Amino acid sequence: MPLASEAWLDRYIGMNYYITDCEGIDGKVKQNLEDFIVEEVLIDGQVVPTSITGKPLPRIVGKPGPWVWMIIEKRGIDAITLSLILSRKLGVSPRDISFGGFKDAVAVTSQIVSVRGISINDVPSDFGRDIKVLSAVGMDRAFITGNIWGNEFTIRVRNIDISKRDSINCVVNQLMERGLPTYYGYQRFGLKRPNSHVIGRHIILGEFESAVSELLAHAYPMEPPRIREIREFIARTGDYSKALELMPRGYRYYPERAVLRQLSSNPRDFVNALRKLPRELLILYVESYQSYLFNLALSERIGRGLPINRALPGDMIALLDEHGLPTKHVIYVNESMVDKVNELIVKGRAIPIGHLVGYNTKFPPGPQSDIEIDVLKREGVDLSMFRVKSIPELSIKGSYRSLSVKPIIININLVGNELNIVFRLPRGNYATALLRELMKSKQPEIDFT
Known part of the structure; x- marks a missing residue:
């Protein structure tokens, strides 16, 4: 029998099972920001380093044009906040800011x-103490x-249970x-406020x-x-x-303040209140619900004892490119x-794949489609609901996602009751x-924060 999670947060975001049945080593991550280092890996294999690891900067040949590429190191800041800060300090629209991944x-x-x-002359060396610019090129x-290919993670897990080190x-x-x-991880939904998918579900349902x-x-x-008060x-x-008046100012509570400002003058205008939020954030809510549905379906597949890294008749697979990343070439697998x-x-x-459901999703007959259809029925959601009529720009067609990935383990080192691990995952996957x-x-709401 697959090992079920006992954590309420796991179940709340759809991660109901583990794929491994070994004992857990317990422990805590992110006790310090330096315990969790994420460095982008470019498609050619070059690493975009932080100042902590001491790796060389990637060699990027600039070209004349209207864009500036900046290598940015940030500490304790999410991508939406980063975009807002850059927009304000550089005097550009958030739509003029682009990055490869959250x-x-x-x-x-x-x-x-x-x-x-x-x-390049407009680029400062930093945007405050938590955002540094390590280099810039036109x-x-x-x-x-x-x-980007993905990310390299350098992580320290503190206070592990040494008696379980064999695990x-x-x-x-x-x-x-x-x-x-390939579950969508905690940060997709939030750890302190794990509700991005809940907001997204209400948007999909027109609530x-x-x-x-x-x-x-x-x-x-x-x-x-x-x-909380x-x-x-x-x-x-x-x-x-x-x-x-009561809600703190600052980027952390920008969404709340933007919505409250609209509702202060139009208390029942909920659609336009939501429209006051950046489109990227609204899309994130809807896609978080899409991610939650994927997690539920992947959990169900694991719970039924079906493989996630091997195809069954009726499954779909995606061919991988020379970098090991999924292509758009999808094949239906028959007997x-x-x-x-x-x-x-x-x-x-x-690699076997599942649906990230949207209004254009088509379910071929097979075990994965059966699971996904069951999940939608339990949720009371119809594919047509992913056309958000009141906010059309939030409509999503749907796509695919690999069911599993093979991590590249670079180093594992156990020192006392601390585990240090360095590994790589392709883009879109969560450490x-x-x-x-x-x-x-x-x-996890305690041990991962």
């Missing part, structure tokens, strides 16, 4: 960010997701054999008042007491004007070809999915 907020991270409409195009090799060996589930209520008035236990005040009184397909998977040339298998925390 990075962990509670971490030290490095990545390339491109900005249109500025020159370029003729934006930096996009296709420019480290057990977990790693099973992950190599069974594949690491805009409920979406606003979840954003403003639902207090979570891990939030600061003062913020303000949220409870909103839930109790609906006094948006007073709540705007006659399943053995050849699995040979391709073993050779690292293909916490691997750490979760190692630690098997019963309180």
